[in-house]
Amino acid sequence: MSEPSHEPVMVAETLELLAPARGGLFVDCTVGLGGHARALLEAGATRILGLDRDPDALKLAASALAEFGDRVELVHADYRDLPQVLDQRGLTGVDGALADLGVSSMQLEAEGRGFSFRRDDPLDMRMDRSQGETAADWLAAIDEESLADVIFQYGEERYSRRIARAIVSSRNLTPIRTTAALARSCAAQARGAAISASTRRREPSRRCEFGPTGNSNGSIASSPRPRSGCWAGHAWR
Numbered sequence: 001m002s003e004p005s006h007e008p009v010m011v012a013e014t015l016e017l018l019a020p021a022r023g024g025l026f027v028d029c030t031v032g033l034g035g036h037a038r039a040l041l042e043a044g045a046t047r048i049l050g051l052d053r054d055p056d057a058l059k060l061a062a063s064a065l066a067e068f069g070d071r072v073e074l075v076h077a078d079y080r081d082l083p084q085v086l087d088q089r090g091l092t093g094v095d096g097a098l099a100d101l102g103v104s105s106m107q108l109e110a111e112g113r114g115f116s117f118r119r120d121d122p123l124d125m126r127m128d129r130s131q132g133e134t135a136a137d138w139l140a141a142i143d144e145e146s147l148a149d150v151i152f153q154y155g156e157e158r159y160s161r162r163i164a165r166a167i168v169s170s171r172n173l174t175p176i177r178t179t180a181a182l183a184r185s186c187a188a189q190a191r192g193a194a195i196s197a198s199t200r201r202r203e204p205s206r207r208c209e210f211g212p213t214g215n216s217n218g219s220i221a222s223s224p225r226p227r228s229g230c231w232a233g234h235a236w237r
């Protein structure tokens with residue numbers, strides 16, 4: 001079976017901004033499956049330091065970038081810890097940095113991660129499964145008002161209070177431990193609420209997906225907004 005691959009976004013813009021043809025050390029703060037890292041290396045970057053919180057992504061990146069040998073160093077780290085990662089290597093600056101924020105297609109499609117409502121999986125949703133609480137545990141403990149705030153802020157969902165109420169009522173009957181159970185609890189509010197037909201037509205679970213996804217593993221705290229998209233920046237020294 002072929003390994004999952006990720007089609008990197010905004011490659012031309014990234015290369016234009018970072019200008020890797022001049023050589024140097026570039027940091028990919030979210031190396032994922034290595035798509036951007038490969039593009040930078042092929043365009044002339046001397047070395048890449050690739051960070052990711054997800055050990056599964058790092059394994060795939062290692063295999064995808066193997067041909068570049070010691071031009072690539074992969075590190076299991078949160079990009080919030082980049083200053084320490086650089087310090088540990090005696091680096092006082094880099095020639096450019098990139099962060100491609102969000103969830104990779106591999107994470108969405110992988111069985112057992114709980115990032116997608118397309119399949120019934122345990123409600124995990126952690127980028128880094130070696131630490132932190134699962135979305136199921138987080139959802140079991142959070143109070144209704146805070147849940148509504150998270151769904152509103154990070155899911156940008158105007159019916160966040162209703163959805164939070166529906167989730168809490170559902171959780172009071174049976175613990176929500178799977179993606180299907182969470183989808184059902186959100187669907188219940190869509191049936192009951194007097195909301196517009198167009199809003200109702202959207203898959204209700206999608207509307208509360210990003211709250212818990214963003215919150216698991218402290219991903220919200222580590223993601224500068226916007227939570228999906230790409231930024232690239234030049235050297236800091």
Ligand SMILES: C[S@@+](CC[C@H](N)C(=O)[O-])C[C@H]1O[C@@H](n2cnc3c(N)ncnc32)[C@H](O)[C@@H]1O
Nearest residue numbers: 030032033034035036052053054078079100222
């Ligand atoms: C959209 S994917 C990146 C894809 C990558 N640019 C490529 O071309 O294959 C986003 C990646 O960011 C990682 N990630 C999310 N939050 C992170 C964080 N706080 N620190 C480091 N990596 C993080 C995820 O595990 C995921 O692999």
